[in-house]
Amino acid sequence: MSDLNEKDRLSDYLDGEMSASERTEFEAELKTSESLRLELDRMRRASGQLRNHFQSKAAAAVDDEGCAIAVEQIVRMSTQELRRADIKPTARRSPFMIFALALLVLGLGLILASPFLNNEPSPDELIADAADRINHQVSEFSFSLGPQLEPMLGLIRSRVGYDVEVKARLRIGPGGLAHVLIAADGLEAVQLQAGFDGQNHWFANDPAGPIQRAPRLEDLPENPLAAGLLGVALSLRAALDEARNNPAALELVGRVEDEFGGESWKVHLGGSRARMNGDFWFDDEGQLLRFGIGPVMGVATPNPDFGLEDFQLDRILPGVPIEDVEP
Amino acid sequence: MSSIEEEDDWDLLAAASAESGAGFAELVRRHYRPALAFSRQVLGDLHKAEDVTQKAFVNIFVARERFERKARFRTLLFRVVLNLSINEVSRKNRSLSFSDLGDEEQSVEGLAPDQNSVMPDASVEARELGEMIEGGLMKLSPKHRAALYLREYQGMAYNEIAETLEATLAEVKIWIHRGRSAMQQILKPYLDRGERIS
Numbered sequence: 001m002s003d004l005n006e007k008d009r010l011s012d013y014l015d016g017e018m019s020a021s022e023r024t025e026f027e028a029e030l031k032t033s034e035s036l037r038l039e040l041d042r043m044r045r046a047s048g049q050l051r052n053h054f055q056s057k058a059a060a061a062v063d064d065e066g067c068a069i070a071v072e073q074i075v076r077m078s079t080q081e082l083r084r085a086d087i088k089p090t091a092r093r094s095p096f097m098i099f100a101l102a103l104l105v106l107g108l109g110l111i112l113a114s115p116f117l118n119n120e121p122s123p124d125e126l127i128a129d130a131a132d133r134i135n136h137q138v139s140e141f142s143f144s145l146g147p148q149l150e151p152m153l154g155l156i157r158s159r160v161g162y163d164v165e166v167k168a169r170l171r172i173g174p175g176g177l178a179h180v181l182i183a184a185d186g187l188e189a190v191q192l193q194a195g196f197d198g199q200n201h202w203f204a205n206d207p208a209g210p211i212q213r214a215p216r217l218e219d220l221p222e223n224p225l226a227a228g229l230l231g232v233a234l235s236l237r238a239a240l241d242e243a244r245n246n247p248a249a250l251e252l253v254g255r256v257e258d259e260f261g262g263e264s265w266k267v268h269l270g271g272s273r274a275r276m277n278g279d280f281w282f283d284d285e286g287q288l289l290r291f292g293i294g295p296v297m298g299v300a301t302p303n304p305d306f307g308l309e310d311f312q313l314d315r316i317l318p319g320v321p322i323e324d325v326e327p
Numbered sequence: 328m329s330s331i332e333e334e335d336d337w338d339l340l341a342a343a344s345a346e347s348g349a350g351f352a353e354l355v356r357r358h359y360r361p362a363l364a365f366s367r368q369v370l371g372d373l374h375k376a377e378d379v380t381q382k383a384f385v386n387i388f389v390a391r392e393r394f395e396r397k398a399r400f401r402t403l404l405f406r407v408v409l410n411l412s413i414n415e416v417s418r419k420n421r422s423l424s425f426s427d428l429g430d431e432e433q434s435v436e437g438l439a440p441d442q443n444s445v446m447p448d449a450s451v452e453a454r455e456l457g458e459m460i461e462g463g464l465m466k467l468s469p470k471h472r473a474a475l476y477l478r479e480y481q482g483m484a485y486n487e488i489a490e491t492l493e494a495t496l497a498e499v500k501i502w503i504h505r506g507r508s509a510m511q512q513i514l515k516p517y518l519d520r521g522e523r524i525s
Contacts, residue, residue: 017485045514047510051480053461056457062359071355245410247386
């Protein structure tokens with residue numbers, strides 16, 4: 001049995017996570033194996049020491065007076081926040097208000113005859129689903145950076161010598177996988193790429209040199225273009241996390257029409273308590289269609305044709321030498 | 328009629344309103360210390376942990392009508408605290424690698440003292456040991472730390488830890504086993520001596 005499996009069993013035994021039959025079998029083994037008993041004793045003592053450590057840290061964190069002050073402060077802030085959001089309990093609304101609201105909703109429903117009014121989505125559920133998809137599936141977005149893209153465009157144009165059609169693309173996947181690319185379409189010589197390959201490698205390329213690779217992003221040499229590119233991936237993940245953890249900062253703007261006549265549900269992330277602002281657009285199935293975070297506007301590619309293996313460096317930049325950067 | 332101290336956590340949350348904070352105050356009083364300790368363990372910083380814990384309670388209060396009583400209130404609270412703590416880590420250091428926020432722990436080699444070194448007296452030893460354990464914990468990813476804390480200190484079962492961390496049971500097992508292994512590595516000189524560590 002491998003060492004890992006052995007430790008798994010020890011941990012399961014200590015934590016009471018074994019079935020009755022597994023436990024009986026393990027205890028029989030314990031009686032005959034001194035090394036197993038010794039290993040169990042070591043793990044038990046290490047576990048006990050860790051528990052003591054957590055206990056001492058917890059006890060030192062706050063005294064009774066500090067706790068009472070914190071409780072008072074939290075309750076005050078919570079009620080203030082609720083009043084600010086103007087979320088009043090239904091039970092305290094007057095019957096007249098409820099009747100008027102009901103009439104208003106009914107009237108709007110009859111006038112607009114919209115099929116969507118009865119199916120208005122919950123913004124936090126939309127966001128939670130989008131975050132889950134981003135974290136568990138592969139997704140692709142084409143994006144624009146507005147004025148911030150200009151330095152990159154300038155670099156590309158200077159290399160090519162004329163104005164070119166430029167594509168900017170973000171691929172994102174589970175485990176932090178990211179690959180961001182800005183390129184003159186079809187011209188590999190001017191591709192700028194950066195990403196995280198899921199194997200503890202952050203990478204960025206300079207079109208004129210090798211791919212630089214490092215276990216931590218901060219270890220890559222100063223590379224504003226790569227930092228700007230990776231900022232797109234980091235911002236999208238951070239905005240979705242913020243939106244998921246801060247439902248009070250979400251607002252369903254409503255059904256909106258885009259410039260091509262298509263319709264989508266728009267959710268806004270913002271407000272005084274939000275650390276980030278952004279907008280997300282979803283279709284009726286809850287698929288994330290577009291996002292807008294700061295200067296970045298991203299549009300999802302429907303049914304992208306690539307997989308997890310496409311995040312590997314040898315697939316992204318085949319044949320290009322790799323330079324490992326020492327921390 | 329039962330007193331407020333005996334009421335269920337979810338009932339206290341449901342009864343809370345902008346006009347009446349008494350029930351919510353009781354709820355915060357019950358869970359503030361463990362939530363703060365949990366956040367501190369994930370963040371490694373008490374002051375930031377205070378902010379995160381405060382924000383977690385405020386968020387839950389404002390959005391209280393959206394939560395369902397599917398699990399214990401503590402599970403929901405710890406999940407919100409964890410997500411906010413990880414956000415805080417991410418916000419603080421955008422250059423942190425994704426793996427720091429995920430599943431991969433860093434090496435704990437070099438944290439354990441030289442086995443042949445002269446052992447100092449008990450109080451110094453205890454302090455140094457505490458620092459080594461803390462150093463070792465901070466080398467683990469936030470989710471590894473969280474899993475170890477929830478198991479060792481909160482005594483949560485694996486399935487409850489999985490629910491709190493929004494992870495699979497298999498992931499939780501791996502995180503706890505790896506965390507313990509890392510701790511054993513750090514504590515090896517002490518464990519080898521066959522002494523109870525006080």
